[in-house]
Amino acid sequence: MSYSRRQILKNLSVGGASLAMAPFMQSLQVHAAGKEEALPKRFVFVVKSSGIDKFNLVPEDLENHFLQSKGNIGDDAPKPGGAIQASLKDRKLPEKLSPLAPFKDKLIILQSLSGETFRGNHTTGYGMLSCHNSEKVPIAPSIDGILGRHLSSGPYPMYGLATSERILEGGTWKPADGYCYPNVSAYKKGMPVAFQGSPLKAHADLFGVGIASPKELKKKLALNGSMMDFLIDDAKLIERQLNGDDKERFALYTESFDVIRNIELKKARFAAEAKNNAPTLTDYYKSQVPSERIASHFEIGTAALITGMTNVVTLQLDSLAVIYKELGIEKYVHALGHNDPGLSGNGWDGVRCRKEIEKSHFNHIAKMAKTLEGIPEGNGNMLDNTLIVYLSCSGGAHHDGQKDWPFVLVGGMAKKLKMGQYIEFSGYKEKGHRTIANLYLSFMQAAGMNAPETFGQLDGSLRHLELAGPLEELMAS
């Protein structure tokens, strides 16, 4: 069994400088070496509930294959065939995407990818990012977890922020106010990623190290040390009773104390970055208004990337119990999904309400993009190496929308992705049809990973199609 805390401390102080390197320093170094491709890469996954209205994602002068929903939003018959690939240059974006107009050349609208076999009750849960049919149990790593483990050099492989503990909330919305597991991301089978619900706690988690006095930091580390010493004494008693195999397994448990301490120490090394880049704490972070909660999460997520605490952030935006009163809407997201008549005090129908909600999300995304664009990196800026991915946990409909799964991508990935396009694939089961797994493979490839041929569980109904590899339409040659 290894109780090598001292050893770890020693290693850290030797190799510490490179580990603690903040992104800005990294980029200077990379730039000096003339290796633009080696700049840090980042992803932000933005997950909303209740589907994304597909009809209102198509630029005006392109043929719109989607029907304007009348019943449950998005529950239309699968669209008839016909693929589209068109540049967004010289095209007017649909109204709800207008906040992203300044980023038209850094935007991709993707339609008609499928993930049909990933099922669930109003959400595909872990299925959406892991491409496995498992709403509530993480049975495979999700794409954000995979990318995070590959890209992040900070204390967190990825950081998740959630406004709600679960998507299908009954009754009134209860903003998540601590760590929770909203069934979104996982590092591996059986290892879900905990999401922070409270903006205040997320702030303390990520940047507390920059704000805490040296005395407080010392106290925290000392309490941790006291805990570990105690547990190790206990563990030694047990270890004596164990045989070889059990001893080996038990060591995994005792070694975890060191690993956990390691994270705290790693955070401590980011103190300066945290101090310089942490958002200012205000009462706004206590707000219970959905859009303000979301705004806080975006702000914290942006700062987490800038400080280098992580390179992958996933934001779970809303649950079905949320009411966006601040946007003039008086019904639950759930009711809007079913397009209940007479939905808002101001005469908007479900379709209009959903358009306004999505537009508000794009406003948050635009703000994040603008901040990242303002930070130089290599020959460009941080946005050039950050991809923001907007999707819904139930695809293109309030429920069961996995045949047409829309995505909106903003940013870039070191010129590996061909941005500035509207891409619509052939319909489900038709020739040329592709799946969300192909999109995730594109992410892996663009991020410089050795991407496998396929990702996750394959759809048996698509056996006749070529489903390996990334989306060619997306990859820059």
Place this chain on the structure above:
Amino acid sequence: MILADTPPGSNVEFLETIRPYLQEHCVKCHGLKKQKGKLVLHSIKDHFDTETESEQWIQILNQLTFGEMPPTDEEARPDSSDTAEVVEWIQKRLAETGKADGYLKKLLAPEYGNRVNHEKLFSGEITTPPFSPSRLWRVSPAIFKERNYRGRSPFTYVTGEKEIRDYAVLSPVDRSTVQMLMINAEKWLENRRENNDFKEFSNDRPLPSSKLIEETVRIQFSRVIRRHPSKEEIAKYAALLTRNIEIGGNMDGLLSTIKTMFISPEAIYRMEFGLGETDEHGRRHLSPAEIAYAIAYALTDLGPERTQAIQESMIKEKLTTKEDVARVVREVLDEGIQFEYWNSTRLPRIMRFFNEYFGLPHALNVFKDDTRRNQAAIGFWHAEGLMFDAKLIIIHHLKKDQNFIEEILTTDKFFVAHPGHNEYARRIFKEKGTKVINGIRQFPGFGFTNEARGIGDLSYIRPYNLPGNRAKDKQLWDWPVEQPIKMPRRAGILTHPAWLTAHSFNDGNDPIHRGIWVREKLLAGVIQDLPPDVDAQVPADPHKTLKERMELVRAERCWSCHRKFNPLGETFEMFDDWGRYREKFYFDGEKKLVTRRDKEFEKMKEAKLLSSRPVDSTGSITGSGAPEVDGEVKDAVEMMRRIGRSDRARQSFIRHLFRYFMGRNEMLSDSKTFVDAEQAYLESGGSFQSLVVSLLSSDSFLYRH
């Protein structure tokens, strides 16, 4: 043919047993004259030192365990117990030399349990006193849930989804587990802090007195660890709390101390070291406290203090002997099984065994798409409802407790849209004032209650070949208030739509895995791992039935494995992948298979556009190790009637139940436990309860080594 000279240093067993065995049964084809499969054994030595040497022994070991060698057509087949001896010797040598760590670790997983020789296990020849290894066993996700910390369970299984899940050696606790536990602890503490639970430790209060510290430790320990701490433990944690207060002040000191309890070994592991007496064989008996926990977690997800019979025995100090344990277990079962309903919380572990053994919950993971469902005229697809129906058959026989194994494997009495007990069904029928219209007893509908799982209408019953209808439509089936009812062309759980679906693909039957299931779970058979170069794809051909498309596995290269399961699994072709019985395959004008059964199908049939031929569900049972079972069968029903009543199926079932309760694979040294368990079952007229009592009071359960 004579084996080459023996090198010095070889052990006696090799010379007297192993070498003669190889000489008699193997060298003819793997010697100087012939070297089939490039394997040469005439000069093999008792050497395991190099990779090549140990690999060669592993190869021999595999062939012998799979029963592949010597080939079945050889006249002089070795005696099964001789083979078992050779297998055991090779395994022992591999372990001694440490050359096959990976291989031996793999054998600890449940899917390799059958590699222990079946005949030998039940032969009664082995006199080694049984025991389980001294061990740590991580608490199960279900136990965690019952502890009600409200957080997400950090415990998951790494065992295969279609096997017994909770294995002690396969339940690691790593960094992610500890991190999740910390998060849970922090959240739980925060809630309690908000409820003002820790007000005496607020930072504006003076330093707490030693009395308060001890009292706090006692209370918090009981809440987190779920038992009262000993004096030593109180002292140990009090010292920690005092130290933490010095470092971090009252509140942070307290919170950190409680957090320590949350991630301490006892909050995570069940410990079964054998702290009782040591016997003449060096085995250590579990102490009364260890026994209390072991029984409690064998049958429930709660600590021993939560089950009256166990708690009383603890207090009366009556948990020492085998008889004590048998008595308590019987009491807990007697008390619990009568209350076994669809959502029983008394003995959740009993029903979980059946879920894991039959794999019924997989029915929920198989994705049946709507287009196919509509075309197949299956109505409402309700896998959960079907699972529930299957569960009722098991509960029904748990309560009758006669010929249990045979009954659940062969019965043709099913429950359909029923709560599972007639008195309740009659009451609801009467209370709701449900009528009989045109001789058809109307279905009353059941809500979610303790006694019944909610079933709103009969729309899900078409997989039973019954006419389903939605509540608003005319009812076509005369709903029987008295159930179970006779279900033609079915025999036991394996012919139930729930099992058939659980072991099907999204879009069709899965004869291969069904066959493997029968081979492994009912015939205690061993199947090789899938060779890495096999392309496990059945070619598509719209003109052929599935069985015809799988013809290619009958090629010599594939058949040596596939013969073990295809002829078993193909008998289920009498059902479609919704679990519905069928007699014919239909083909359209282009000779393409027509799977739809909707109105369109009826039209085509009426217009005589379809040709048909009978479904071929024939198969055979071979190499089961039981001559009375082997032979041709016309379909799954005949197969199940034959297998379900066999000694082999009973013993195979007992092996799986053993794994479930012991949390590990069987060893030959457990033989006495198996012989006793089977005897207890037979002598009691096939009582499942007696079987459980026997296993849980066995030496395998009570002794550690």
